[in-house]
Amino acid sequence: MISEKEYASRRKRVAKELKNNSIAVIFAADNKVRSNDTNYPYRQNSNFYYLSGFREDSSALVIVKGKKSFESFLFVHKKDPKEELWNGKRLGVKEAKKRFQVDDVFEYDTLNAKLKELMQNKKALYYDFSLEYSKVKVLKRYTKSFVAIYNLSHIVQKMRLIKSPAEIALIKHAMTITKEAHHQAMQKASSLNYEYELQAEIEYVFKKNGAYSDAYTSIVACGDNANTLHYINNDAKLQKKQLILIDAGCEYQYYASDITRTIPSDGSFTQPQKELYNGVLSVQKQIIQMIRPGVLRSQLQKKSQELLCQVLKKLGIIQAGKKKCMKKELFKKYYPHGIGHWMGLDVHDEAPYKDEKNKEIPLQEGMVLTIEPALYIAHDDTNVAKKYRGIGIRIEDDILITATGYENLSCDIVKEIDEIEALASSH
Ligand code: GLY
Ligand code: MN
């Protein structure tokens, strides 16, 4: 649980960053049409949620900065029995005033009129530049006095980079659910026939444990399907003697988990699969061990490439030594993506990797970074020995940077070959 006090202190920190005599407007997410008259499940805008903790659509937060002081106002959908009959209860202005530590709460219907009033004589406007054009247009209707317009999300993103203890607790809870889901997948895989059945087992565990959603669409990719990085069809038959790459993580109370495990389809790894798997695993462990405050993500990236070059050479997949492999980027064909990314309210957290001077931001206590080295060997890559073709392996953990090093938040999700095989045979 994030307390109302914490949300209030986040708004205060944002206000501190705003120029004097300015106004910041941040909108809730809109509902998105799935087809005709049905919507996708609603998901609140992460920045709006970060600053308000409010989950309803048709809402907005306005922060007005004077000389030094600031005021914050929340706009919420009014109580409306007819609308509530179809779409569920609204909190309404009266209850919102009790719950939120803002200066005032108004009906969302009054937003435009109120903005016109609040924007009088303001010199700067802040909003999230990813805002859809129709809303930007409304904001700009009152811009006569503005001399500058800034992207509010630059301020919020920087704050989101460092997680509070309450945020870390939610991520840890997401991890316990995701752990159960991956372990269930390891136990069930050999008894199932299709990728989507395995996906269903995983997502059942998410929902059963109060994580209503996945943090991203699960990837359940058997054999060569794992070599499509964003494979989400999950509709192929589970073939024997293949590896299944499972990249799945639940979202719990808006916080993500992002875990990949690669497991055998029928309980045990073949010898070539073991060789590739242990190569990736040893790289992953070595990179995680490098993590501590001050280290750069680009150092982890480079080291993972160097180590994978060595693995590829050892397995005879490339002939070149480390130096040539790095210089010619020979690893890229087999490891084309990054070592990891920030994670939090979003699976790929919208937080910066570089500062205002375009300098890379070093790791600091409270950040959460995924570590996900991989090797992908296409089924038709005739440069590689046949035994390794059609195998894609990624191993991904979520790492919290601590004062002195790191905490692997997903260390309880098994990844050693004997542990995975033991779980598979315990079904
Ligand atoms: N699941 C998306 C990623 O690993 O980045
Ligand atoms: Mn990831």
Ligand code: MN
């Ligand atoms: Mn992932």
